[in-house]
Amino acid sequence: MKRQIPLMIVLILGLLFVAHVFIPSRLSTDYLDWFMKWTKVIGPFAIVLGVFSLVYVHYNKIKRKAPTWGYSIVTLTALVVTTAVGFIWGIQEGTPYMWIFKNFNVPLGATMFSLLAFYIASAAYKAFRARSIEATVLLVAAIIVMLGRVSIGQAITHWIPDITEWILNVPNLAAKRGIALGVGLGMTATSLKIMLGIERSYLGGKD
């Protein structure tokens, strides 16, 4: 009941999906439509887990007066206000909800990811110091690709964009293809392990 039935569900649905791919028919298409329809109904319920988890963590921090608990008030207030605004005025263009998205979400997200430009550069300096031939190859390829993607590369010499294209289309393609073949075989093996109940970590829990 606790483990066997979920494992049976995965096995049966999984085998039906294999059949769907290998035996194209009206029945298999109907099966896919049915599955997708039900998944779309089930999916939204999962967001409650995320919301509850976030609220639980920050509520407990505030309750225990944990270090930096004041910031948890910021998180919970932002959560409640944004959600309420979305439900009261709707989520169409021009609503306060979209105003919050445009002036809070977008700049915060873009700036946070743009910060990585600085850290990626310092990490690169530490990692790429040409201590071996292989590291030098990596460094040179990265510099050429970076220069080849901006106009200064063209200004230095027209060879740089050409070499960039060659790096992307030949050695990079070979590397991507070799890794993709390994990843593909790994995905197939992992999918089989999950379907056959060998890999069960997604079930979590003890019993």
Add this chain to the structure above:
Amino acid sequence: MTETIGIWIAAFLTLCMFSFLYKDNPFYKFAEHLFVGVSMGYYIPYTYYNAFIPYAYNPLFLKKEYILIIPFIIGFLYWFRFSSKYSWVSRYPIAFGMGMVGMGVPMSMHATVLVQMRSMMLPLDNINIILIFIGTISILLYFFFSKAHEGVYGKFTSIGIWFMMVGFGASFGYTVMARISLLIGRIQFLLGDWLGLIK
């Protein structure tokens, strides 16, 4: 007016985030926590209006598709995750979603193995195609650990490392450029939309 207020808020939050370049500080922490709350707050109404209403509520309550009561119940089972005694019940909706892995077996075999192999099987009449062929084979052999990497075999597999290094370098270059373009966007916002120094 609301646009001006929005620009000032966005500029303040952008500077709060950039303050982390100096060191971790209260302004950054404020912006970081605000981002978490606003992001989650954004997705609740978004999921409600774009997923729950059109795919769950309307078909069941307006179109009277009563069969959808079953996935409704399965969805509710997720919430048993909160109970320490009955958390195992939440495995049912998870298992339903995991059924999709059945699709993964033939699809990943097709998309990432067979298609890649077919693309590789070209007449070796061009130096680039020969290089791609040698690169792919040497990378695959590099990850084959049942044979010791020594002698001629070891030398051939080390070619695979070179190809991978070029590939990693290219990926790194691409990632850096993507981050730099985001950074340029933020600087343009600060100097253009906020301060009006650039048009």
